[in-house]
Amino acid sequence: MSPDATLTCTEDSSFPHWMIGESYSAVQWMNENGTNRERGRLLMGLQQRAPFRIPAQGLDPESEYSHCGQPGRAFQATDLHDGMTVSLPIGPDWEEPWLPVTRLRPEEGEDGVVELCSADIHLRHCSREHHATEHEEWLRNEGLEKLATGAALWEGRDRYFPHLEFLPRVEGNLRNLDHAWVVPVRKHLVKLEEAVAEWRINDDGMLVYRSKVTVESDSRVKGGIVDFIDLDGQRRAFQLHSRYTPGKGRIHFRLVPEVRRARIAHVGGKLGA
Incomplete structure (x- = not known):
């Protein structure tokens, strides 16, 4: 250990x-x-x-997680913070290194309507010594685990996120990031880094992401809500976003295909809310 x-x-x-x-x-x-x-x-x-x-504000009271019909707040913490649920082997339902968990939580659609969405996910789990072997690589990945503050995320961006570019304003976003959201933000930055590094395009000509990415609505784009001053001094719309919370936590970015990078403009609450 x-x-x-x-x-x-x-x-x-x-x-x-x-x-x-x-x-x-x-x-x-x-x-x-x-x-x-x-x-x-x-x-x-x-x-x-x-x-x-886990701080109370780090868990969403409107989300429900259950395994074999048994609810558990630890499942939500594991999902949001990219962690591992640890239990005791008190029954056959707890004998696997990955637990099938049903997640029920409110999610905002592209049209701005919030709906209750259900998804079947698998979470890391350990109740036996041999389960640790299954997660050995993850357990040894100490580098990213040391990025435990928003300031550390900013200072480690070149090393850990070489395919992501950040507008200068994001420094303030990260340094002021609530501690409860550091791991969820880190998790989504890692997934975005992996997707951009791979740069795999689907049949629709869209980049294949490893987490849910949404295109901002036309009305919000036309209203300039997602506009930011880019690195070259030009105002551009950063109309793609991923959500690091079930609610309003957003990472706004745009793709820069000519250099195969994603450029991030905002990490924080929903813009214009």
């Missing part, structure tokens, strides 16, 4: 008081044998390291 590992929680109580099954607490599990006690102490030690838990 990495010496920098932390246990980021969605519960306010300490680990021994967690209920890990019906009428079955973590302290009962720890008291079953010496191995469990040792592992329980390790988890308690990790829980003492910052960040102690």
